[in-house]
Amino acid sequence: MNTKDVLDAFAMLDTWEARYELIGDLSRELLPVAESEKTDANLVKGCNTKTWLTGNLTDDDPPLIEYRADAETPLVRGLVALLLVPFQRKSPEAVLETDPRPYIAGIGLAEHLSANRRAGMEHFIERVFQIAQHLRRQ
Secondary structure (H helix, E strand, O other), X not given: OOHHHHHHHHHHOXXXXXXXXXXXXXXXXXXXXXXXXXXXXXXXXXXXXXXXXXEEEOOOOOOOEEEEEEEOOHHHHHHHHHHHOOOOOEOHHHHHHOOOHHHHHHHOOHHHOOHHHHHHHHHHHHHHHHHHHHHHOO
């Protein structure tokens, strides 16, 4: 799914219960993190639930980032998948130019998360940018 698909789906779903089901469905689209990658170095600092995020460049021309993520709980896995939508399979430069705030506002996510989950979301997005910054230098 791309950001437009997600925004359209959220607009069609009139309850948060239905939207959480969609978030759960998105979790199945995550590229998996290998067990060997579930290290402290790949842990997203600031998340209450253990969440791992890695990224590698593809062989495409130009190279694109494929983010892989996992979390200890299904809900957080779904939220991670939702947050990765604007960034997945973009060049490092495009990721660094992406402002996720309109997307997050468009789905109304921040208003439906606890303060702890909102803070975790911000840390996760910060990590997305750190990975893109690192991969841009390669």
